[in-house]
Amino acid sequence: MAWWKFGRDRGNSGGAVNAPGSAADALYTKGHAPSGRKGISHKGERSAAWQHLADFTSSRVGVEAYIEPETHVTKPTIVLIATTGEWTRRQLVTSKEGWEWARKNSVPVYDINQTGYPQRMRDYNERQTREQQRREQREMAERLRRLRDADKRP
Numbered sequence: 001m002a003w004w005k006f007g008r009d010r011g012n013s014g015g016a017v018n019a020p021g022s023a024a025d026a027l028y029t030k031g032h033a034p035s036g037r038k039g040i041s042h043k044g045e046r047s048a049a050w051q052h053l054a055d056f057t058s059s060r061v062g063v064e065a066y067i068e069p070e071t072h073v074t075k076p077t078i079v080l081i082a083t084t085g086e087w088t089r090r091q092l093v094t095s096k097e098g099w100e101w102a103r104k105n106s107v108p109v110y111d112i113n114q115t116g117y118p119q120r121m122r123d124y125n126e127r128q129t130r131e132q133q134r135r136e137q138r139e140m141a142e143r144l145r146r147l148r149d150a151d152k153r154p
Contacts, residue, residue, distance in 0.1 A: 049090045050101070056080050056088050057107055065102040065109040066117070067095050078102070079112070085124025 057063045062083035070076045074091070078098035081087040092098045102109035 052088065053078065053080060053090055053101070054105065056082075057105060060084070060086065063107055064118075065098065065107045066112045066115070067092075067098045067102075067109065068112045069095055079117075080107070081118060081121050083120065085118075085120035085122075085127075087121050087124065 057080060060082035063080050066079045066081065068074075068077045068079060068089075076092040076095040076098065077089050078092055078101070079087055079089045099109055101107075
């Protein structure tokens, strides 16, 4: 068994680090992730995140879930990736809740440290970057054309 599956989730008492009343739970409920960034702290925000994941899953084909473990900078996250490579990421309280959500919703789930990111996600990101660059080039060309046209006017 890998260290991220058992080592970090145990405190001195053997309980989960994110157990109610723990230091991590206090950070979470105050709305701050360990990095100092705002975390999801209200039930409305949590339910909105779960609803977003459900909507993403129902509106796309072949969605798979990938669980990213907690790091020193971020809390655990779940990444949903469609067959087109389109993806979305949401923060979790624990990795376990991501596994449970995926299984409950019949979404194939993988540990990102075991599988890595699928090629279709990298391809999608590359396509999005190229499209953004093309849009920016077209906008720049249009601005230059307008400037030239303005200079030609008497």
